Amino acid sequence: MCGLAVGLVTLGLADSALAATYTQKSNALSSYSASKFKYVSNSNYYLTGNFTTKKQYSYASGYKKSTFQTRPDSVNYKKGNKKVSFKSSYFLPVTKWKGLSWGNPQSFAMTSANTAYVLCTSGSYAWITRYNLKELRALGATKSGKMDMIRRATFYNANAKKYPTQNQNTTYKRVLKAVKVGPKFKNFGHGQSLAYNPKDSSHLWFVGTGLVAGNHVSTKANVQRVKISTLKPDKKINFRFKSKSGYIAGGLNLAFDKSGNAYLDSKTGTRSLKLFKGKIYTKSVKFKLVMQGIKYAPGPRTQSLAYNKKRNHLYMIADDSVISVPVSKLGKLKKSDVQSTQFSAKREFEGMQFTSDGSSYLLTNKGAEIMQGSTKSF
Numbered sequence: 392m393c394g395l396a397v398g399l400v401t402l403g404l405a406d407s408a409l410a411a412t413y414t415q416k417s418n419a420l421s422s423y424s425a426s427k428f429k430y431v432s433n434s435n436y437y438l439t440g441n442f443t444t445k446k447q448y449s450y451a452s453g454y455k456k457s458t459f460q461t462r463p464d465s466v467n468y469k470k471g472n473k474k475v476s477f478k479s480s481y482f483l484p485v486t487k488w489k490g491l492s493w494g495n496p497q498s499f500a501m502t503s504a505n506t507a508y509v510l511c512t513s514g515s516y517a518w519i520t521r522y523n524l525k526e527l528r529a530l531g532a533t534k535s536g537k538m539d540m541i542r543r544a545t546f547y548n549a550n551a552k553k554y555p556t557q558n559q560n561t562t563y564k565r566v567l568k569a570v571k572v573g574p575k576f577k578n579f580g581h582g583q584s585l586a587y588n589p590k591d592s593s594h595l596w597f598v599g600t601g602l603v604a605g606n607h608v609s610t611k612a613n614v615q616r617v618k619i620s621t622l623k624p625d626k627k628i629n630f631r632f633k634s635k636s637g638y639i640a641g642g643l644n645l646a647f648d649k650s651g652n653a654y655l656d657s658k659t660g661t662r663s664l665k666l667f668k669g670k671i672y673t674k675s676v677k678f679k680l681v682m683q684g685i686k687y688a689p690g691p692r693t694q695s696l697a698y699n700k701k702r703n704h705l706y707m708i709a710d711d712s713v714i715s716v717p718v719s720k721l722g723k724l725k726k727s728d729v730q731s732t733q734f735s736a737k738r739e740f741e742g743m744q745f746t747s748d749g750s751s752y753l754l755t756n757k758g759a760e761i762m763q764g765s766t767k768s769f
Contacts, residue, residue, distance in 0.1 A: 410615075412627040413674040419612070419630035420639060420667070421679045430663060430686040433729035436471055437662050438690040438712040448710070449737040451479075454758040458485060459539035459546075466736040466753065466762060473715070473730040475769040477753045477762035480533050481524070483509065484545040485758045489572055491518065493545075497582035498695055499754045499761070500595055501744040507761060508595060508622075509754065510585045517579035519595070519622045523569035530565055540566055573622025579615075581643045583695055583741070588671075590651035593619055596671065598645050598655070599627065610638040614645070614671055630676050639680070641667065646696035646705065648718055653678070654696055654705060664688040664707060666721065683722045685729065689714045695742040701749035701767070704730075708743045711736060732769075 451464040463479035484493040492513040499509040505525035510517055531537040544563035551558040580599040587595055595617040610633070616626040632641040642656040655667040655678060664685040669678030690709030697706040699715070706715040711734045720728050741754040751764030 410624050410627055412629065415628060415630040415675045417675070418633050418635070419676050419678060420632050420634040421677065422635040423680045423682065425636060428680070428682050428684065430684045431724040431726060431729060432686050433714070433724075433726055434472065434731060435687045436689065436712060436714065436731035436733055437687045438709060438733055447737070448739045448757055450757040451736075451738065451755070451760070453479075458758070459542050460758070461537065461539045462535045463538065464760075464762075466734050466738065466755065469711075469733045469735040471730075471732040473732045473769060474766075475732060475751065476734075476765045477751075477755075478765065479538065479760050480752070480763045481507075481522070481527060481761040482532075482538050482542055483522075483759040483761065484542060484570075486542065486546045486549065488545040488549040491572075491575075493759065494756075496741050496754060496756060496759045498585040498597070498742045499744060500585045500587040501746060501752060502587050502592070502619075504746040504748075504750065507744075507752075508585060508587075508619075509759075509761075510579075510582050510597065512579065512582045515577055516575040517577075517582050518575050519573040519585070519617060521571040521573070521619075521622065523571075526569040527566065530562060530569070532566070541570070545570070571622070576624055580613075583643055584645040585617075585742070586645045586647055586696075588647040588651055588653075589649055589700075590647075594625075595619060596645060596647075596653075598643050600641070600643055610640055612641050614676060628671070628674065628676055632678075639665075641678075642693065644693055644696040646698045648698050648705070649700045649703070654698070656693055656696055656707060658688065658693065659684060662687055664693065666705075668721065681721050683724055685714065685716070689731070694740050697743040697745060699745040699749065699751070699769075700747060701745065706743055708740050710740050711738065713740075713743070 453460040453464045466477040468474050468476045496511050501507045507522045510519050544566035547554045547557040584598040599615045600612040613629045615624045618625045632639050646654045657665045659665050666681040667678040689712035695708045703718050704715040714731045739756040744752045749767035751769045753762045
């Protein structure tokens with residue numbers, strides 16, 4: 392596509408599946424004039440001080456008391472020009488199960504209000520799990536007093552010899568049928584960018600680029616496609632984030648809008664963000680720098696990007712801090728177009744998703760859970 396030159400090889404994954412790998416030889420970034428780039432001077436809600444090290448992330452109050460939480464926790468609004476809070480909906484597995492350690496969810500995607508895909512990592516491996524949210528709701532997994540069922544079902548299944556009666560519990564067996572665990576795979580990068588393109592209902596995508604010098608950036612990049620039916624990567628496109636103007640360090644986050652346009656971000660300077668808009672083609676990618684950056688990012692580390700179809704907004708998510716902008720105004724944003732929200736939880740924000748009615752969902756850690764927003768207008 393677009394006249395781009397690529398080379399094809401086939402690589403074996405950790406689970407012996409084969410993924411087509413294309414290496415793009417031409418520039419993945421369109422040329423631009425650096426002198427024409429500018430920033431929107433948005434209100435400064437850049438959050439500092441909470442997350443200098445991993446040790447400073449807080450645990451959910453209920454999770455501190457018990458792994459098997461039965462009642463919801465909350466992530467509450469602190470300040471900003473867009474008000475929302477989040478409340479626990481689904482407590483995800485946190486104990487060892489199927490030989491995997493579940494304490495490190497990195498990103499998630501929702502294809503509808505009924506289905507979520509969560510990418511977890513442990514050491515050099517990653518895997519994707521599909522949650523049938525409709526079935527889990529029907530079983531009562533979101534009801535206060537019963538919210539421990541996913542964690543208990545996976546725990547008892549992993550320790551069936553010790554808990555044979557609990558492992559045969561009818562409800563827990565139905566829970567396990569609603570949770571499909573995909574195969575392990577390697578070379579996943581940081582794993583924080585799982586995304587769904589609404590123009591391709593059969594696949595998910597993620598950026599498989601690793602960290603460079605402790606920053607969420609790299610000039611060498613790749614995107615990987617995951618087949619939804621198998622939860623395995625089946626395609627990889629290697630590219631360099633380069634134009635005639637030189638290299639740009641691209642970020643590790645990815646989102647798609649309703650038209651199938653892809654978005655990447657990149658930290659610039661100490662507190663600012665650049666955005667890139669483009670397309671992922673069959674064997675190549677092509678992006679353009681949005682010629683207006685965000686002067687004040689939500690925080691030091693942007694953990695994910697998200698898109699809200701109902702509002703046509705793009706979201707930049709950092710720990711305890713989120714900003715959003717209207718997609719239709721990218722490149723010509725005013726200060727008032729940038730909406731910001733800070734929270735008081737001091738928890739690690741792994742990702743955010745929106746369903747067609749505008750409902751917002753937040754993936755957080757310690758312990759791993761999916762939370763739902765208090766308003767459909769966030």
